[in-house]
Amino acid sequence: MKPFRLPLIPLVLRVALGAVFIYAAVPKIADPVAFAGSVAAYRILPYFWSYLTAAVLPFLELICGVLLICGFRVKSGALIIGMLNLVFMAALASAMIRGLDIDCGCFRMEGAKTAPWVALLRDTVFLAMTAAVLRYERLRAG
């Protein structure tokens, strides 16, 4: 007899992860200049590349978020989100090591700063959620 597996939790994780990334993408698409500033504040990319990243990254987040919510090409969407999370975590860790006093630039572009270590913690949770989504997809496929 097949073990009873409740698909609700993977579904909730997938939709929640998708929603988070859509929520993160919308203000960045609305104000790319502010997001370019957030990217520039990390002091990793040269001037123009900060703009290019600010132009493309939010759309990548948006498309992956929509894919996860729709349940279409979930594995690819989740893999991109996982890779993005790893890149964000590396950037945050680098900002922490260099002692940069910056906002993470993760969600809102204005208001109170989010410290890099808080953002790093949050990204760890998102990465765990991504791993769970990918694992479920693998189980489902296999």
Place this chain on the structure above:
Amino acid sequence: MLSKNWLKIVLEIAAIVFTSAVFGIFWNRTLLADAWRGAPAGQTAPAAQQAEALPMPIALVQVKELHDSGQAVLVDARSGASFAKEHISGARSFPLEEATRQQTPQLQGVAKDAVIIAYCNGFSCHDSMELGKLLIKAGYASVYVFEGGLPEWRDAGYPTTGGAP
């Protein structure tokens, strides 16, 4: 060698990234063209024009000219610690926090009709804009905000001073 399934996923990922790039570049084409030329960010200009009390944005090229000719006073709106680490050569420190504490912020030895350029840590950094507003309120007539701030200055290879590696 990649299995068929993994190849499919890699292709899908490439397609998603490509689509995002196309959308993102098309959506922000004007902004990217401006950034490529090093012009000030056009989308913040309307906000700066909404009220006379807002400092006007100024581009890197003009900042460099005014800096080199000594016609402007560059004011760093970041914290003293950040200023000590690295700042635009010749700039003076006036952290927003300190300016906010003062009833009427005063830049010692700077005439009210002098050209003042406030900057901080890039485009989303609001400290320079806030400092600019305070300086205008305090009676300084020509206050500008260098939107690209220290990151744009540094990336252009212009001189900075401080202990940053």
